[in-house]
Amino acid sequence: MTKRALALLLIPFLFFYALPAQAAVEKxxxxxxxxxxxxxxxxxxxxxxxxxxxxxxxxxxxxxxxxxxxxxxxxxxxxxxxxxxxxxxxxxxxxxxxxxxxxxxxxxxxxxxxxxxxxxxxxxxxxxxxxxxxxxxxxxxxxxxxxxxxxxxxxxxxxxxxxxxxxxxxxxxxxxxxxxxxxxxxxxxxxxxxxxxxxxxxxxxxxxxxxxxxxxxxxxxxxxxxxxxxxxxxxxxxxxxxxxxxxxxxxxxxxxxxxxxxxxxxxxxxxxxxxxxxxxxxxxxxxxxxxxxxxxxxxxxxxxxxxxxxxxxxxxxxxxxxxxxxxxxxxxxxxxxxxxxxxxxxxxxxxxxxxxxxxxxxxxxxxxxxxxxxxxxxxxxxxxxxxxxxxSLTRGDFELLYEKNGMAVFKRTYKNETAVIAINNTSKSQKVRIDNKQLEPNKELRGLLAGDLVRGNKDGYDIILDRETAEVYVLADKSGINIPFIAVLIAIYVAFGFFLYFAKKRRKE
Incomplete structure (x- = not known):
């Protein structure tokens, strides 16, 4: 439950990286x-x-x-x-x-x-x-x-x-x-x-x-x-x-x-x-x-x-x-x-x-x-x-990067925005390697549906999904140390900690 709540809180910040393409659509x-x-x-x-x-x-x-x-x-x-x-x-x-x-x-x-x-x-x-x-x-x-x-x-x-x-x-x-x-x-x-x-x-x-x-x-x-x-x-x-x-x-x-x-x-x-x-x-x-x-x-x-x-x-x-x-x-x-x-x-x-x-x-x-x-x-x-x-999800091209028995990864690109859709429609957890020929290297995939994060390395990107789950990523520059973003995360965790503390205290009373 905590992970789901955190993912929802992160979505507005991650959407920031889609703004240039969105502005183009509005125009x-x-x-x-x-x-x-x-x-x-x-x-x-x-x-x-x-x-x-x-x-x-x-x-x-x-x-x-x-x-x-x-x-x-x-x-x-x-x-x-x-x-x-x-x-x-x-x-x-x-x-x-x-x-x-x-x-x-x-x-x-x-x-x-x-x-x-x-x-x-x-x-x-x-x-x-x-x-x-x-x-x-x-x-x-x-x-x-x-x-x-x-x-x-x-x-x-x-x-x-x-x-x-x-x-x-x-x-x-x-x-x-x-x-x-x-x-x-x-x-x-x-x-x-x-x-x-x-x-x-x-x-x-x-x-x-x-x-x-x-x-x-x-x-x-x-x-x-x-x-x-x-x-x-x-x-x-x-x-x-x-x-x-x-x-x-x-x-x-x-x-x-x-x-x-x-x-x-x-x-x-x-x-x-x-x-x-x-x-x-x-x-x-x-x-x-x-x-x-x-x-x-x-x-x-x-x-x-x-x-x-x-x-x-x-x-x-x-x-x-x-x-x-x-x-x-x-x-x-x-x-x-x-x-x-x-x-x-x-x-x-x-x-x-x-x-x-x-x-x-x-x-x-x-x-x-x-x-x-x-x-x-x-x-x-x-x-x-x-x-x-x-x-990219309404106007982008559509390319199948990987498929095996229900585990599929698709790519959609519109102007400067690339979305990667991973769907694990199988009965087991799956790990898929997407190489640097399929996706631009040295970037990261930021999950917007479940909050996953995949950093690219010299061999590509490793996407791991539980059975019967999906994730929608945007391809973005590696974030490195983002002080404002980390500060927001810390604030969220602190606020959540206070919430749990007072909830527990109230139950005891």
Whole structure:
């Protein structure tokens, strides 16, 4: 406990060495790749207004559970304190009965009454912006709800494709025109449909001042539509982000949509490797690095890929760890360490910070609990502070220096700042020698996550980590005898000694 407390006290002093690179970032301006996203399923997060609890039943996994905009507003500080700089919300549009998740849209211009009012949502966006946090809204343009009024409107009979489910997932025409899970498929090639959807998307930006859209079911919509959609939407607000969900394991297929105006993508190939590798122990981390090498080849800007361990469409990462007979808290720490320090925009699904369990949909959408152990939350706070302070962790290159059966060391360099990330995802303590060809010699590695210090010698740097632990270092000149720094350390130890003395004395009394 003493070592952890001391490490936390040292972090502000060690951050001093990252200031030159950080100043350069501030001068260049904040970019989307600098963000970290907290993903919220609105209905399952926090109930802040009981007046909109219509037919709420927290015991029914397919019913509304009461989460709303006011509940999110109440927890914005909680999210920001963990270091997140943006929130992504599931669709907020009025849904047909039972559409707690938001993807069965009944009215594209109305807010779902279970979540609050349009004014409530506007306040949420304003409150997020006050905290310098961005808001990304999930938007659905592929389909409507099962019983949409347009289906019975003679004037809109050509607004939908022929009723036929997707059967051959390798036939792209069928993927785009088929009804996804029986949901009525909109015909975006129809000029009226296209204009309606574009106008609707622009209206929400103008009306609420949101900062980005997460585009649902991208590959089920023609690329020609996305080209015009992206051009029109981005004309409304500068630096508006479009991040697409292309659920596919081929990065070449996903990257193709980048030619049609979509800025970023949810990285499913990364998820496939990360969920498998990081939910277990003694697994090589080479496949994760290989994903990055492929991403550099296929994407215009691979730093804009949204990386994640799980989401509302997958089994919870906690469940994967349990299936592997692993302690979920430790697995989550290892997983998030990689997520926050490797290239990409980290996206963390709500509840991960409390190791929320869950199997297949809808079990993976359980109600959030704010009265639980804070171990992971405290760890995320440290990771968030590092990511928001060290530009090398958001903009730096990415090089694998060492990997063996889960013990990995990575290097990231941005301008005059070098970060070294060491992750021991094995069942034993590990010692790794990084030679002077891999890192500049005669310096030292200052650990910012756990307070470790590694001094270089004539042979290089010896990094030693306990099992299932990680450290994030910055490369700096050897400190030598730093009188002010040592004086601060002495003061800390003396103060801590007095604290222990008086605590012991009070117990005796």
């Amino acid at each position: 260049e301006g904040r970019k989307w790749q600098d963000e970290s996203i907290y993903f919220i399923m609105v209905d399952r997060f926090n109930n802040g207004d009981s007046s909109n609890d219509y037919e709420v039943n927290v015991k029914d996994p397919k019913a509304y559970h009461g989460g709303d905009f006011k509940g999110i507003i109440q927890q914005l500080d909680y999210i920001k304190e963990m270091g997140f700089t943006a929130i992504w919300l599931t669709p907020i549009f009025k849904n047909e009965p039972g559409g707690y998740h938001g993807y069965w849209v009944e009215d594209f211009y109305k807010v779902e009454e279970h979540f609050g009012t349009l004014e409530d949502f506007k306040k949420l966006v304003k409150e997020a912006h006050k905290r310098d946090m961005k808001v990304i809204l999930d938007i659905v343009v592929n389909h409507t709800d099962y019983h949409h009024p347009w289906l019975n409107d003679p004037d809109k009979k050509d607004w939908f494709h022929e009723k036929k489910d997707v059967l051959n997932w390798k036939d792209q025409k069928e993927v785009e025109n088929g009804w996804l899970f029986g949901l009525p498929d909109l015909a975006q090639e129809n000029p009226e449909v296209k204009q309606y959807l574009i106008d609707m998307a622009k209206w929400w930006i103008k009306e609420t001042d949101i900062d980005g859209y997460r585009l649902d079911a991208v590959k089920h919509v023609p690329k020609t539509f996305w080209k015009e959609f992206s051009k029109e939407v981005k004309s409304v607000k500068e630096d508006f982000l479009l991040i697409g969900e292309v659920w596919d394991n081929d990065p070449r297929f996903i990257a193709e949509y980048g030619k049609y105006g979509i800025d970023a993508f949810i990285d499913y190939p990364f998820y496939r490797e990360a969920s498998k590798t990081l939910s277990n122990i003694d697994q090589s981390m080479q496949p994760l690095y290989d994903v990055w090498l492929r991403n550099k080849t296929f994407y215009k800007n691979p730093y804009l890929l949204g990386t994640f361990l799980d989401n509302h469409d997958t089994v919870r990462f906690t469940r994967l760890a349990l299936q592997n007979k692993q302690y979920p808290v430790t697995r989550i720490k290892m997983g998030l360490t990689y997520l926050f320090t490797a290239p990409g925009i980290p996206i963390m699904y709500y509840g991960t910070e409390i190791a929320l369990d869950g199997g297949e949909d809808p079990d993976n959408r359980r109600l959030m609990n704010f009265r639980t152990d804070k171990e992971i939350i405290d760890y995320i706070k440290k990771l968030g502070e590092l990511r928001n302070t060290l530009p």
